[in-house]
Amino acid sequence: MCGIAGLIWKGGASSDIGSEMTKMLQALKHRGPDSTGFALYGKAEEGVQVLRFKVAEQEEMKTGFDIHRQVVERRAAVDTRLKELGAVVTQEEQATEYAFRYHFKFDGDLKRLIDFLEDLEGVEILSVGKALELIKDMGDATVVSEQYGIPGFVGTHAIGHTRMATESDVDIRSAHPYWAYPFNDVSVVHNGQLTNYWTMRRDLERRGHRFVSNCDSELIAVYIADAIDQGEDLESAMRRSVDVIDGVFTYLVATSDQLGMAKDAMSAKPMVLYESDEFVGLASEEVAIRSIFPHEIDTWDPYQSEVKVWAA
C-alpha cells in the first residue's frame, strides 16, 4: 500500500513545489516508510540537460568491501565515458556520497550515451531531462528532502511516492518514481500490484526495452515509453493501459508539461482529487492535499477506469 501524490500549477504558474511535495509525502509516510521519491519539474535551461545518477545502493555503502574507493572510481569512469561520447558537463553536484547531479550539453544519441554509462558496474541513471529532477532514496520525505536539498525548488508540477515494498527489494533501484527510459522528462509513480507483469515485461523486452529492477511498477514507465516511442499521445496511451494492464493500480505520469492519472477497472486503489482554477492536487489520501491547503476544500474520488490529463 504505497502513497502517491501529484500537483500541478496551471497556466504556466510556478511555485515552491519542492516544499509542497515534501509536505504532501510526509503526510503519507504511514502508507510507506521504506523509501521516498520525487519527480520535480522546473524551468528548462536552453540546451542544457540534467542527469541524475547513482553509483551504489545505500545498503552497499554500509556493507560493501572497499566501497568508498569504488564509488570514486565509478564516478571517474562516468566522467570519462561522458567525455568520450562528446557530452560537455557544465555543472556538477554531489547530493550524497553515491548520488550525483550533472548539467550537461549533448547533441548525439541520448539512448546510446545512457546505455554506455549504465554498462558500468553499479551505475544507474535515475533520470535525464531538460525540466525533470528525479530524486529517490531510503527514508521518509523530510530525510530525503533535506539530504538532496529539495525545499525551495521552484517549478510547475511534481509527482511523488512513499513506498511500502511488497513485490521487490527495499533499495533505490526499486524505488519510485520511475523514469521512462530513454525519454526526456517522463516519470511515473504507482500504487498497487500488476498481475500480468511478467507477460507484459517479456513482450516489451522482446521489443528491445530494458528493465532495471524486478519491481512491477517499472512496467508502467516502460509501457508509457513504448507508447511514446510509437508516436501515441499520453492520454490515449493511458486510456489503453487501463484495458491492457491487469491488476489493481492507480498511477500518475508526468511529462515536461503534463500531469496524468489513471485508475484501474475495479477502482481498488485510492485517489483523492482537488481541482481549482489554478491548481490540481492528487493524493492517495486527503491529508496530503490538506498539508498544503489547510482550509476547507472540495475534494472527490475519481471513479474506476478514469483517466485525466492536465497541462501546466
Place this chain on the structure above:
Amino acid sequence: MGGITNSTSTGAVTASHNMGLHEEQLGGRTQQRFFSASEEENFTYPWAYEVDTNKSAEFDAADMEITDINLKIRDLMKAGHGTITVQNPRAKHSLGVGILNKLNLNFEGSLGYFGGGCTDGANIHISGRVGWSCAENMMSGTIVIEKNAGSLFGAAIRGGDLVCKGQAGARVGIDQKGGTIIVGGSVGAFTGFMMQRGRMIILGDASDNLGDSMYDGTIYVAGKIASLGVDCVETEMTDLDRRYLKGKLDLYGMAAPNGIENMIKLTSGKQLWNYDNLEASEKKLVL
C-alpha cells in the same frame, strides 16, 4: 428413517457419550448465548457514558493527533457533554470512532478514513467530506455528510442512517447488513456488493455492477444505472416503498430529482442462493 438417534441399540457407552454428544444440551462446551429481551445488558454498554445533550463543548483539533482527539471526545463525554463540536479535523483518519452512547457530534471540516466507524447511537454531522470506509460497522445512530464520500461508504453497517449529500466512491454499502444508506449524488462501481440486508437510496447515477452478488436487501435508484451486477434484479415498487422513501428523504431534506414515482427498486434475484442446500455427503447422512 435411520439416521442418528440419542441411544444406540447395543447400549454400549462410547467416547462420544462421555463427551455429551448424544445429549440435547452439550456439556457446557457451547459458546452460543441466547438473547433475552428482559436483560438490561442487551441494551446498554457498561462503558457507555451518561451525557446531557444540552451541555455542549467545542475544541480545535488542528494541531492534535488522532488519538488525542478521540481521547478528548471521550473525556468530554465522561464529563457529561452531550453535544460536542470539533473544529479543523483536517481529513485525519479514524475520528469519532467507537462511540457507544447517544451524542451529538459535529465535525466542522473533513474526515479521512474510517470516520465514525463502530458507533452505536451517536448522531454525527460532518460539514466537509469523508474518506474511505466511513461509518464502517455502524450499529445505530445517524451520520450526515454534507459533501462527498470516498469508497467503501458504510461498509458492513448493521443499522442507523448514513447520509451523504454529495457523491460517493466505489463499493458503497459493501456487505451492508442493515440500516439505510442515502447518497445524494452518484455512486461508483460495485455499489451494494454482497449486500445482505437493509436499504440503500441512490439519488444520482449508479456505476457498473450495481448490487453484484447481493444476498438480500433493497436498492432504490433515481438516476441512470450503468450496469447491474450478477443476480441483481429490478422489482415492483409498492406504495409502501414510496411512503418509506418519502419519509426517509424528507427527514434529511433531500428529494429524488425526477420524483419518487420514477425511481427504480432493485433486489436480489436469489438465483445464487445455493448455500442452504446440503452437500451430497450430508444428504446421505440424514437419509
